[in-house]
Amino acid sequence: MRVNPLKKSIWVFHLNTGSCNACDIEILDALTPYFDVERFGIKLVASPRHADLVLLTGPITRKTLPKVINALRAVPRPRYILAIGACAVGGGIWYDTYSVIGGVEELKKMLEENGIEIDKIVYVPGCPARPEAIIYGVAVLLGLVEQKVHGEVKIAE
C-alpha cells in the first residue's frame, strides 16, 4: 500500500527508546495547540495498534529493545517510523557505547530478522530536533513537501 491513504489522516504514537527526554519535550511541543498539528490530520494516539507512524526518540538501549520490537510489531501496516533526534538517527554520542544498539538503522536490521517490515523511515536529525523539523518530517513522509536530501553522496575534490 502506498502512502496516499494516510495523506489526510495520520495517527502518531510516541515511543521513547531511552532518550534524554529533550526530543520528547520537543514532540510534546509540536503537539500543543500552538503548532496545531491537527491541521495536517495528525493525531496523537495512546496505543500502537491505532498508530500509522511511530515517533521514535533515543538511541534504543538494550534494555528497551524487546519492548520497542513488541510495540512496532503491534502497529498495523503500513507502518512508518520518524526517527527523531541525533540519537534515533544514528546513535548520537552513544553510537558505539555498550548499552545501546545505535540508532534506527541497527533496529531496522533486527526488525527484519524478526519478520517485522517497516514501510518507510524518515530521519529528523537535531539535538534536540525542533518542533518545526518534526512536522516537516511528517510532511516529507506524507509527500506534502519534497525531500531535499537524496541518497547519493557528493564528495568535493
Place this chain on the structure above:
Amino acid sequence: MWLAISLYIVLILVFLLIPPLYDGIERKIRAKLHSRIGPPTPLQTWYDILKLFKKELVITDTGLASVLLSGLLMATVIITAFTLPLGFSTPITSNGSSLVLFTILLIGCQLLWVSLTLTPGNPYATIGVFREALIGMINEFFLVMGLVALMFYTGSSSFDGIIRARPSLTYLLIFALIAVSAFIGSGRIPYDIAEAEPELASGVLIEFSGPLLGITLYSHYLKRAILYGLLADMIVLPLTRIIGIVASALIYPVVVLAIWIVFAVISVMLGRTRVDIAPRSMLKIYIPLTIAMLIAWLVGV
C-alpha cells in the same frame, strides 16, 4: 404515503452517513474554542475511518470474538437507527410498541459495547470497561425511566404518542432527564472516565486496530447520533402537526446537529470527573430531576 417512504429512504441514508461528519464539525468548533485551526475539513473523521478500513487488522488471541461482536454491535446500532423516527412518523415507528422496541435495542447496544470491549482481555481495557459499565448501569436506569415516563405521559408505547404531546413542564422535565442520559450515554467529558488515566488513554479501544477500530468508532458515533436524534424527535415530532412532515424532515438533521454542538461545547467547558465521584454526581443530577418530574406530573403542569 409514498412521500413519507421516499423521504424516509433519503433521510435514513443521510442519518447513517452524517455522524462522522457531525464529529468533524465538532472538532472544528472545539479547535475554534481552543484558538486553533483544527482539522483541514469537517470530513476529517470520515477520512480517519476510511483510512482505518485500509489498514491491516492486528488482533489479540481473542480477536475472533472481537470481530464477531463488532459486527453484531454495528448491525444492532444500524437497526436501532431504523427504529427511530427521523423527524416524522414512519410505518416502522408508528407501530404500537415502537418506543419499547427502541428502548430494548438501545440497551442492547450498550450491552454489546461492554461485551465487545471486554473481549481483548487487556487489563487496562478491562479496567476501562468496568468504569464504563459502572456509569452505564446508573445512566441506563434513568434513561429507561425517562423513556417509560414519556410513554406514560403520552399514553402510548409508540413514537406516534410524542406527536400528540402538549408542551408542559412535565414534558420539559422528561426531556431534561433524557437529555442528561443522552449526554452521559454518549461518552462525553466529564463522564468518559473509561479513559481517565494516562495508561488507560484510548481506554476500552486500546487493542483494536484497522477495520475493527473503524467499525467500533463508526458504531460509537452512530449511537451518539441516535441518542441526540431521540432528543431531536422530542422537539420536532410535536411540530409536525403544525409544519407538516416535509418541513420537519428537513429541520430534523439541523436539530440533531444543534444538539450535538451544544453537548460538544458543554463538554469542552467541563473537566473530567473522578471515578469515585462520578456515580454520586450523576445521582445528584438524576434524583432531583426525577422528583421534580414526578411532582410536576402529579400536580398536572
